[in-house]
Amino acid sequence: MVDIKFVKENLEIVKENIKKRNVKADAEKVIELYNKKNSLQLQLDGIRNKKNENAQKMKGKLPEDERNKLIEEGKDIKNQIASLEEEQKKLEEEYLSEYIKLPNLTHPTTPIGDTDKDSTELKKVGNPRQFNFKPKDHTVLANDLDIVDFEAGASVAGQKFYYLKNEGCLLELALVQFAMRLLVEKGFTPYMTPDMAKSSILEGIGFAPRGNETNIYSIENSDLCLIATAEITIGGMFLNKVLEEKNLPLKMAGFSHCFRTEAGAAGQATRGLYRVHQFSKVEMFVICKPEDSDKILEDLRSIEEEIYTKLGIPYRVLDIASGDLGNPAYKKYDLEAWMPGRGEYGEITSTSNCTDFQSRRLNIKFKDSEGKNKFVHMLNGTAIAVPRVIISILENFQREDGSVEIPEVLVPYIGSKEITRKGK
């Protein structure tokens, strides 16, 4: 969430930002409710003060009638408090529901616009390969090479589930290992996290665990949900924590499985591995001081670029437009890999600077040199979202005979240089 004091003092900026972001939110209403809430609080505080004074008076010995009089007064005060508290609770809820709709502020360099088409292409790296044969789609390649089994996935778990098999399986392990080692070298602490988390953690990070628009699976008869990204479990570790300035920035690489219901995504052009209910991902997560977050976003982007350059996958970098940022992000870059099977670029990573938007909600602070507690800035970025990388590798590295070359950096982890047709 955004600093409410900032909203109060910069109403015009905030209103303009809402417009830029194309979000439904009402800054004026938020302020109105905030003021209302505060004056009620003041009233309540005054009465509570009376309550405390009343209790104070009764500490020593008192004549019976005086004591009874004070008790009667106390009862009256108690009733007043109860009714005001009820009012406060309602107001608080109303305020909060409006308040959380406010999007984060937007970085001055972020392109303005409502759709993904307004995002700026910063650069293209690597040339889409020219095939002297008709390149195949990854589903065809995977099937022919016997490395992904969609049919088994569908029959055992349903549509949009799959088995990775043979080199498909090894490829996942290789990609994870490759990414983790690269990140460890860059000072990230590697983590394998739980694949489930409590609803309250999901909410804190900014996911809606229940409700009909949710993209989250929840576990019956329990408060647990399957996580949609390790961002949830990594960020959740720091809930209500005050960190030491000298330990910042904290850089973490989290491996987890990710589960998404993809409700409402049916019918989209999402064949094969592109949009699935479960996948593995290595996620980068950084907690830092406010003044460092701009630079760290660039660092995360450049790590992502390094990964895809080393893999030899052509990609482009997008500076995501204001209307397409999502509420928490202040600035966001996507990497899109060239996918010959689709004949277009497809999203493969996303890295965001969420500034203090999440940390306010999660109550994550650090103690600065003056001993003051301040909200940290939080950033996240994809290192490897396994299935989409597998798509990119299969489609970009395919040969005319249907075999696929393995990117050199992965060869040590897989133990062979190519994936060839099994004699089945």
Added chain:
RNA sequence: GGAGAGAUGUCCGAGUGGUUGAUGGAGGCGGUCUUGAAAACCGUUGAGGGUCACACCUCCGGGGGUUCGAAUCCCUCUCUCUCCGCCA
């Protein structure tokens, strides 16, 4: 899963229902003393809301209740520890 014990400020650790936001110690910070340091002594040392600043309010694991008044009594949840069982 069964039985028991516990959760208080940076940490350790007190706390009869009414000057307890909380005794005491440790640690941190500031000071006196000292050439310097140690020791000793003195002072200071949680967070949030609110305010121009005060005032004031809230917070003793979370939630609910009893009471004029709750860290203290009751209910409930969570977590931690010990013992037993089970298990990769």
